[in-house]
Amino acid sequence: MNVMKKSQLLTILLFFLLTFISSLMTTAKAATNCENTGLPVDECSALIDLFNGTDGPNWTKNTGWNQNDDPCSWYGITCASGHVLWIDLSYNSLNGFIPSSIGNISMLNELHLTDNSLSGSIPVEICNLLNLNFLDLSYNKLSGKIPTGIGNLSNMIWLSLNSNTISGSIPTGLGNLANLMNLSLNSNELSGEIPKEISSLSKLLYLELDNNKLSGLIPSDISKLSNLIQLQLHLNSLSGKLPPELGQLSNLQAISLYGNKLSGSINKSFGNLKKLKELFLSGNQIEGPIPPELGNLLNLEYLYLGDNKLCGEIPTSLMNLTKLKDFSNSIYGGLQISGNFLFTNNTDLNTFLLDKGGEWESTQGTSNCGNFSWQLFLPIIKKREQTF
Numbered sequence: 001m002n003v004m005k006k007s008q009l010l011t012i013l014l015f016f017l018l019t020f021i022s023s024l025m026t027t028a029k030a031a032t033n034c035e036n037t038g039l040p041v042d043e044c045s046a047l048i049d050l051f052n053g054t055d056g057p058n059w060t061k062n063t064g065w066n067q068n069d070d071p072c073s074w075y076g077i078t079c080a081s082g083h084v085l086w087i088d089l090s091y092n093s094l095n096g097f098i099p100s101s102i103g104n105i106s107m108l109n110e111l112h113l114t115d116n117s118l119s120g121s122i123p124v125e126i127c128n129l130l131n132l133n134f135l136d137l138s139y140n141k142l143s144g145k146i147p148t149g150i151g152n153l154s155n156m157i158w159l160s161l162n163s164n165t166i167s168g169s170i171p172t173g174l175g176n177l178a179n180l181m182n183l184s185l186n187s188n189e190l191s192g193e194i195p196k197e198i199s200s201l202s203k204l205l206y207l208e209l210d211n212n213k214l215s216g217l218i219p220s221d222i223s224k225l226s227n228l229i230q231l232q233l234h235l236n237s238l239s240g241k242l243p244p245e246l247g248q249l250s251n252l253q254a255i256s257l258y259g260n261k262l263s264g265s266i267n268k269s270f271g272n273l274k275k276l277k278e279l280f281l282s283g284n285q286i287e288g289p290i291p292p293e294l295g296n297l298l299n300l301e302y303l304y305l306g307d308n309k310l311c312g313e314i315p316t317s318l319m320n321l322t323k324l325k326d327f328s329n330s331i332y333g334g335l336q337i338s339g340n341f342l343f344t345n346n347t348d349l350n351t352f353l354l355d356k357g358g359e360w361e362s363t364q365g366t367s368n369c370g371n372f373s374w375q376l377f378l379p380i381i382k383k384r385e386q387t388f
Helices: 002-028 041-053 099-106 124-128 148-152 172-174 196-200 220-224 242-247 270-271 292-296 316-320 347-357 374-385
Strands: 077-080 083-088 095-097 110-112 115-120 132-134 141-143 156-159 183-184 187-191 206-208 212-217 230-232 237-241 254-256 261-263 278-280 303-304 311-312 342-344
Touching: 041 083, 099 124, 110 212, 141 220, 148 172, 148 212, 172 196, 172 261, 196 220, 220 242, 242 270, 316 347
Parallel strands: 083 110, 095 115, 110 132, 115 141, 132 156, 156 183, 183 206, 187 212, 206 230, 212 237, 230 254, 237 261, 254 278, 278 303, 311 342
Antiparallel strands: 077 083
């Protein structure tokens, strides 16, 4: 009888103990009550929607999320004056959709969601965030089109949507973003022409539209982008003549146009780009001689002109380009002129060319500016570009 009473007593005690522990755990992880956070209810609810819609419990870091009534203490959230100003959940294993309610965080300045597994379309409601100046959704699995209303975000300074599967055309409204300094739309499935309105972005430093399905001409008005440092348009289907106006962009440090269908000649104005470090023009249909003025580019580290229709004698002024990477000390060297119709009888120049780019002479055609299969060199060019 005593044994049975003891057993029953232990069972009761164990029950109350487990109930107490469960109560503690429930209290510690109580869901957030958006009425008690000190933030506008819409902002708090939008954060909860983001958590629930992107598999929040399995994020790499989710400290505080939906566990207390102080969203401003949650991982990746910065607040001021009773509003959410900054969300940074980059590299954090978000998996799912960006909720439309994100547009309710009206005072948001910066939204960083790069390198996650976000899918679906960019919600059009994101265009309601008129205070947004930094939007980075790169390296996700986003699809659909770029919302046309994104051109209304006049405070935008940095826009990175690269490395997704976004399709459609580039909205002309992007030309309204007068404060924009970076536009990265590369590595998507964008098609159509480069809108001439982009030439209105006078503060732009970085323009990256490479690795898409863009066609048509490079707008000549691109010369208005006087502050531009980096221009990446490679691996598209751009056609027409290589714009001589590019030679007016005196702040350029990198031009990458390889793997298009560009024609015409290299204008001598390119020799004015004294800050230029990288010039990638390989795999086009550019013809004519190499202008001697390229020898003025004393800061040049990479000069890739391979697989075009360049012809004639190579100018000895290229020997001025002493900063070109040596072939022996880098993967492919700093000079690529293979697959053209070029020659030199200058022994010193030939030695220089070998030192900077390896064997070149045996790849030259013997006729004047004929055709050559640039796809042969694409893996080399592409791998070299990925190192920058």
